[in-house]
Amino acid sequence: MCKVIAVAGQKGGIGKTTTSINLGAGLVRQGKKVLLVDADPQGHLTLGLGYPKALKVSLKNMMENIIMGMEFDPHEAILNHSEGMDIVPSNKLLVSMDVSLFSVEDRETVLKEYLELLKADYDYIIIDCMPSLGMLTINALCAADSVLIPVQPQFYSADGLTELLRVVKGTRQRFNPALEIEGILFTMDASRYNNSKRVKSAIASTYGKDFRIFPCSIPRSEALAVAPQQGNSIFAYDGNGKGAKSYAELVEEVLNHA
Ligand SMILES: Nc1ncnc2c1ncn2[C@@H]1O[C@H](COP(=O)(O)OP(=O)(O)OP(=O)(O)O)[C@@H](O)[C@H]1O
Ligand SMILES: [Mg+2]
Known part of the structure; x- marks a missing residue:
């Protein structure tokens, strides 16, 4: 059985891509057999795994084929990384998809299709979402079994979290009743600061009853x-460092x- 996890958050630069990759x-x-899907026109997951921005075939082409009802090879876009994961890459051309989906029938479920x-080929598919709650992110939430939510423990973070949880609830009601919250993951955590501790305990007391908050948090680390x-x-880069250790704990969680 394949599990699809969307890594999502409305705020930018909070570690969604870093978490998806690691x-x-x-x-x-x-x-495990893993496919990473770059659902962000910034193409950072693609770039961060060493692939160029110019792509012959990308997620955009695959989604277009679905929209047009074409016969096509769904594997055509897949890249094989030397560490063993497969990738459906993206670049800035995906921006047009976020816009053009609005006029498509069944526009929320193109990625799912x-x-x-x-x-059938994978144990896990991980979707790296863009930092907005537009059509591509809705597509990711419709395709997913669960959402993993990175949160940087800062004052404004709770705001973005509330908004994302509202959209998750709406997606559940309208399109994907089985959608779960995989958990809330604190990232770029500078836990020596009191403010970071305060925000974490505020988020835990507001959301901890209803959602899993991962016991491991990802520290700030230059290696990451x-x-x-x-x-x-x-x-591969720093297997013995604290970044690798914390992501290995997340993997266990x-x-x-399952
Ligand atoms: N734990 C960490 N410690 C230090 N730097 C980090 C950490 N996690 C991510 N970074 C760096 O912070 C920046 C933002 O991280 P990342 O790209 O993963 O965030 P994002 O949420 O995907 O951003 P966007 O919203 O733009 O897609 C990147 O330069 C990344 O390398
Ligand atoms: Mg990103």
């Missing part, structure tokens, strides 16, 4: 920021919550 790479290290064609410049996960 969760994916970590699951591969545990023997595409991923259904690939599920440098690894994508080498086109690798943290496990996700595996235990």
